[in-house]
Amino acid sequence: MLFNSLQFLFFFLVVTLLYYRMPYQKQRIWLLLIASCYFYMSFVPKYLLILAGTIIIDYIAGILISNSTGKQRKGWLTLSIVVNAGILIYFKYFNFLLDTIAPAVTPLFPYIKLPYLDILLPIGLSFHTFQAMSYTIEVYRGKQAPETNFVVYALYVMFYPQLVAGPIERPQNILPQLHEHKAYNWDNVKEGFARMLWGFFKKVVIADRLAIAADYAHNHTGLSAWALWVGAMFYSFQIYCDFSGYSDIALGAAKVMGITLMENFKQPYISKSITEFWTRWHISLSSWFRDYVYIPLGGSKRGEARRKINVFIVFLLSGIWHGANFTFIIWGALHGILVTLLPNRKSRKAKMVSGIFFTIINFLAVTVCWVFFRAHTVAYAFDFVKGMFTFNGGVSYFGLNTYELILSTALVAILMVREYKYRRHLIRSNTRFFAFCGLMMAVCYFLGVFGENQFIYFQF
Amino acid sequence: MKQILAWIFIVFGILVLAGGTSNGLYDMVYKLKSHEQNTSWWGEHYTPNGDLVNMSYLDDIQTFNSPKDYKFTTPADTGNKNIDLYVWGDSYLEDVPSKAFAHINSYHFGRNYYAELHYKLNKNKRNILIIESAERFVRPYFIYRTIYQKVSKLSESPNLKAKANDTTHWDITHLFNDHINQNIEFLAFNYNFLNAPRRWKADMTYTLFHRASGGVVVSENGQNLFIKETILPKHGYSCYETLEPNIVHWYVNEFDSIYNHYKAEGFDEVYLSIIPNPASILQSARYNDLIPTIASDTSLYMPMINVYPQFKHDSSPRRLYRSGDSHWNNNGMQIWLQIVNEVLREESIKGSTH
Numbered sequence: 075m076l077f078n079s080l081q082f083l084f085f086f087l088v089v090t091l092l093y094y095r096m097p098y099q100k101q102r103i104w105l106l107l108i109a110s111c112y113f114y115m116s117f118v119p120k121y122l123l124i125l126a127g128t129i130i131i132d133y134i135a136g137i138l139i140s141n142s143t144g145k146q147r148k149g150w151l152t153l154s155i156v157v158n159a160g161i162l163i164y165f166k167y168f169n170f171l172l173d174t175i176a177p178a179v180t181p182l183f184p185y186i187k188l189p190y191l192d193i194l195l196p197i198g199l200s201f202h203t204f205q206a207m208s209y210t211i212e213v214y215r216g217k218q219a220p221e222t223n224f225v226v227y228a229l230y231v232m233f234y235p236q237l238v239a240g241p242i243e244r245p246q247n248i249l250p251q252l253h254e255h256k257a258y259n260w261d262n263v264k265e266g267f268a269r270m271l272w273g274f275f276k277k278v279v280i281a282d283r284l285a286i287a288a289d290y291a292h293n294h295t296g297l298s299a300w301a302l303w304v305g306a307m308f309y310s311f312q313i314y315c316d317f318s319g320y321s322d323i324a325l326g327a328a329k330v331m332g333i334t335l336m337e338n339f340k341q342p343y344i345s346k347s348i349t350e351f352w353t354r355w356h357i358s359l360s361s362w363f364r365d366y367v368y369i370p371l372g373g374s375k376r377g378e379a380r381r382k383i384n385v386f387i388v389f390l391l392s393g394i395w396h397g398a399n400f401t402f403i404i405w406g407a408l409h410g411i412l413v414t415l416l417p418n419r420k421s422r423k424a425k426m427v428s429g430i431f432f433t434i435i436n437f438l439a440v441t442v443c444w445v446f447f448r449a450h451t452v453a454y455a456f457d458f459v460k461g462m463f464t465f466n467g468g469v470s471y472f473g474l475n476t477y478e479l480i481l482s483t484a485l486v487a488i489l490m491v492r493e494y495k496y497r498r499h500l501i502r503s504n505t506r507f508f509a510f511c512g513l514m515m516a517v518c519y520f521l522g523v524f525g526e527n528q529f530i531y532f533q534f
Numbered sequence: 535m536k537q538i539l540a541w542i543f544i545v546f547g548i549l550v551l552a553g554g555t556s557n558g559l560y561d562m563v564y565k566l567k568s569h570e571q572n573t574s575w576w577g578e579h580y581t582p583n584g585d586l587v588n589m590s591y592l593d594d595i596q597t598f599n600s601p602k603d604y605k606f607t608t609p610a611d612t613g614n615k616n617i618d619l620y621v622w623g624d625s626y627l628e629d630v631p632s633k634a635f636a637h638i639n640s641y642h643f644g645r646n647y648y649a650e651l652h653y654k655l656n657k658n659k660r661n662i663l664i665i666e667s668a669e670r671f672v673r674p675y676f677i678y679r680t681i682y683q684k685v686s687k688l689s690e691s692p693n694l695k696a697k698a699n700d701t702t703h704w705d706i707t708h709l710f711n712d713h714i715n716q717n718i719e720f721l722a723f724n725y726n727f728l729n730a731p732r733r734w735k736a737d738m739t740y741t742l743f744h745r746a747s748g749g750v751v752v753s754e755n756g757q758n759l760f761i762k763e764t765i766l767p768k769h770g771y772s773c774y775e776t777l778e779p780n781i782v783h784w785y786v787n788e789f790d791s792i793y794n795h796y797k798a799e800g801f802d803e804v805y806l807s808i809i810p811n812p813a814s815i816l817q818s819a820r821y822n823d824l825i826p827t828i829a830s831d832t833s834l835y836m837p838m839i840n841v842y843p844q845f846k847h848d849s850s851p852r853r854l855y856r857s858g859d860s861h862w863n864n865n866g867m868q869i870w871l872q873i874v875n876e877v878l879r880e881e882s883i884k885g886s887t888h
Contacts, residue, residue, distance in 0.1 A: 289766075
C-alpha cells in the first residue's frame with residue numbers, strides 16, 4: 075500500500091477515526107497492530123510470516139538478555155543479531171553474492187548450477203530489521219528495559235507509518251509512547267495533516283515531476299554535459315523530495331495519533347561539508363550506524379587514522395545496506411572517502427570563508443555520488459559521470475518543456491525556502507489551516523504527476 | 535454529532551476498502567452504470583473514443599477518433615468443420631466470435647490474466663491452440679510460466695470440479711486484490727460529475743507542458759496515444775528497451791518449452807501470435823525488433839501467426855490501430871483473422887487426410 079494511493083487514503087481515515095473512538099490504550103494498540111499487519115500484507119501477504127518470526131525471536135531475546143548475565147547475555151544478543159542479519163543477507167544479498175562469485179566459479183565448475191533464489195525482497199526488510207536490532211542492542215546495553223507486552227513490542231517493529239521506509243526508530247522513543255494513552259488533541263491533528271500534505275506535495279508535485287527529467291537524462295544517450303548535470307541535479311532533489319516526503323507523511327500520520335517519530339531530514343542540501351550532510355540526511359540510519367557500528371569499532375578514541383578507517387567502514391556498510399549492487403557499495407565508498415579526506419566545513423573558519431561556496435561545492439559532490447546510487451550498473455554510472463565532464467556538444471534536452479522546466483526550478487526554490495525558513499508544520503489558526511489544506515490538495519491534484527510511482531526507498 | 539459523523543466516515547471507509555477488493559462488486563457497479571449510455575451525474579466517465587483517451591482525459595474527438603463497428607462474417611470455405619480451436623488471448627481478441635473462424639467445430643477462448651482456459655481434447659477433431667499476446671505483455675505473461683496453470687486440461691476429478699465451482703471459497707489473499715486502487719478509484723471517483731476537474735487538469739498539462747497526464751503519452755506526430763510503459767527506454771512492457779541476446783534466447787526457450795508442453799498434452803498444433811504494440815509500428819525508429827527477432831530465430835520451432843510483416847509494410851499503418859486506444863482496430867484484426875483462417879484451412883486439410 076503506497077502512501078500516495080487511494081487505498082492508503084481510506085485506510086488512514088478508518089484507522090485514525092477508529093483510534094480516537096477507542097477509550098483504552100490496550101484497544102488502540104491492538105487496532106494499530108492489526109492495521110499494521112493489513113498495511114504490510116497489502117504488499118505481499120505471506121511476508122508477514124517472516125516479519126512475525128523475527129518479532130517473536132527478538133521479543134524472546136530481549137527478555138532472555140535482560141534475565142541473563144555475562145557470556146550468556148552476550149550469547150542471546152549474538153543469536154538475535156545473527157537471526158536478523160541472516161534473514162537480511164538471505165533475502166537481500168544471497169543472489170548478489172552468487173552473482174559476485176559466479177565469474178570465478180562457473181569456469182571451474184561449468185556443470186554446477188548456482189542456487190539462485192527466485193524470490194522478491196520483503197518490502198522494508200532493511201528498515202525493520204535494523205529497528206528490531208536496535209531494540210535488542212539497547213536491552214543488552216541496559217539502556218532499555220525489555221518489553222514484556224508482546225503486542226506492544228510487535229507494534230514497535232510494525233507501526234505502519236514507519237514500517238517500510240523508516241525512520242528507523244529507537245525503543246526509548248517509541249515504546250513509552252505506545253504505553254501512554256494519547257488524548258485527542260486538535261493541534262496534533264492539524265500538525266499531522268499539514269505535514270502529511272507537505273509530504274504528498276513533495277512526492278507527487280516535486281519528486282515525480284523531477285523524475286521525468288532525471289529519468290530522461292539517465293535513459294538517453296547523446297545528451298550534452300549540461301543536460302546530464304541538470305538530470306543529475308534534479309535527481310538529487312527528486313530523491314530528497316521522494317524520501318523526505320515519505321518521512322513527512324510517516325511523521326504526520328503518527329502525529330495525528332499523537333505519536334512523535336524521530337526527524338529523518340534537516341535540510342541536507344544546505345550542508346557545507348559531506349560530514350554535515352550526513353548529520354542532516356537519513357538521520358535515523360546515520361545515527362544507527364554511529365551508535366551500533368562506529369562507536370563499538372572505537373569511534374575516534376584510537377587516533378585519527380583509526381577514526382578514518384572506522385568512518386570508511388561505516389559508509390561502506392551504509393552503501394551495502396542500501397542494496398545488493400556494486401553501485402551502492404561505490405556510492406557508500408565515495409561518501410566514506412569524501413568524509414575522511416575532506417575537512418568538516420561546519421567549522422567557524424569555513425563559515426568565515428564562504429558558506430555559500432562550500433554549500434554549492436558540497437551539493438555538486440553529493441550529486442555526482444547520487445549518479446552511482448541511481449545507476450543500474452557501475453559501468454553505466456562511470457559513463458554518465460564521464461559525460462557530465464565532457465563538454466563537446468550533445469543534445470541539451472531535459473525531458474521537460476520550457477514551462478515545466480521553469481516550474482520545476484521554481485518548485486525546488488519553494489522547497490528550499492519553505493524548509494529553511496518555515497520549519498514548523500503546526501498552523502494555529504483554523505482558518506489558515508483549512509486554507510492551507512485546500513490549497514495543498516488543489517496543487518497536489520492539478521500539478522501532481524500521478525502514476526505507479528513508488529517511493530525510491532521502498533526497494534530497500 | 536461529531537461521534538455520528540466519525541462513525542459514518544468509518545463505515546464508509548471500510549465499505550470502500552472492502553468493496554475495492556471485490557471484482558464482483560466492480561462488475562456489478564460497472565453494469566449498473568451502463569457506461570456508454572449513462573450520461574447522468576453518477577454515470578461512468580467512459581468515453582467511446584478509446585481507453586487511453588479515457589485514461590488521459592484528452593477528449594479530442596477530432597484526433598483520437600472512434601472506430602467503426604465491424605461486422606463479423608463467416609469465412610466462405612468452412613466446409614469441413616473438423617477443428618476444435620482453443621485461443622488463449624488478450625483483450626484484442628475478446629470480441630471475436632466463433633463464426634469469424636474457418637473450419638471450426640468448436641471454439642474456446644480464455645482471456646489471459648483474467649480467466650482460465652480448460653481443454654478436453656477430442657481425438658476425432660484437429661485440436662489447435664493459439665497463444666496470443668499483445669507485445670507489451672509477452673514478458674510478464676510468460677516469465678512465471680503461470681500459463682501451465684491457466685491453460686490446462688479440464689479435470690475429471692469431482693473434488694477439483696467442486697472446488698472450481700465453489701463460489702463461496704475464500705482465502706485471505708482476496709483482501710489484498712492487486713487491483714484495489716483501480717477498483718477504489720472506479721467505485722469512489724468515476725462519476726460524470728467529477729469529470730470537469732479531470733479535464734481541467736488534462737487540458738492544463740497538455741497545453742502548458744505538452745504531455746498527457748498519467749500513464750499516457752502523445753505520439754511524436756501528435757496523432758496517437760500510447761501507453762507510457764510501451765515506449766520507456768527501460769521497462770518490461772517497452773518495445774524500445776534494448777534487446778539483449780540472452781533475452782531473445784530466454785523468449786525462444788520459453789516458447790519452445792510451452793510448445794513442447796502442449797504438444798505433449800495432445801494438441802495437434804500450437805501457434806504463437808504476438809500483436810505489435812502500436813508504437814512498434816507507428817513510431818518505429820527506436821523499435822527493438824522483438825517480434826521480427828523472435829520470428830527469425832532459427833532455434834524457435836513453435837510456429838507463429840505473425841502479423842508484424844503485414845502491419846509493418848501496410849501503406850497506411852495508422853489505419854490498423856485505434857488512435858486513442860491501446861488496441862488495434864477492426865482493420866488490424868481483419869489482417870490477423872485472414873492469416874489465422876489461412877492456417878486453419880491448412881490444418882483442416884491435414885485433419886482430413888489423417
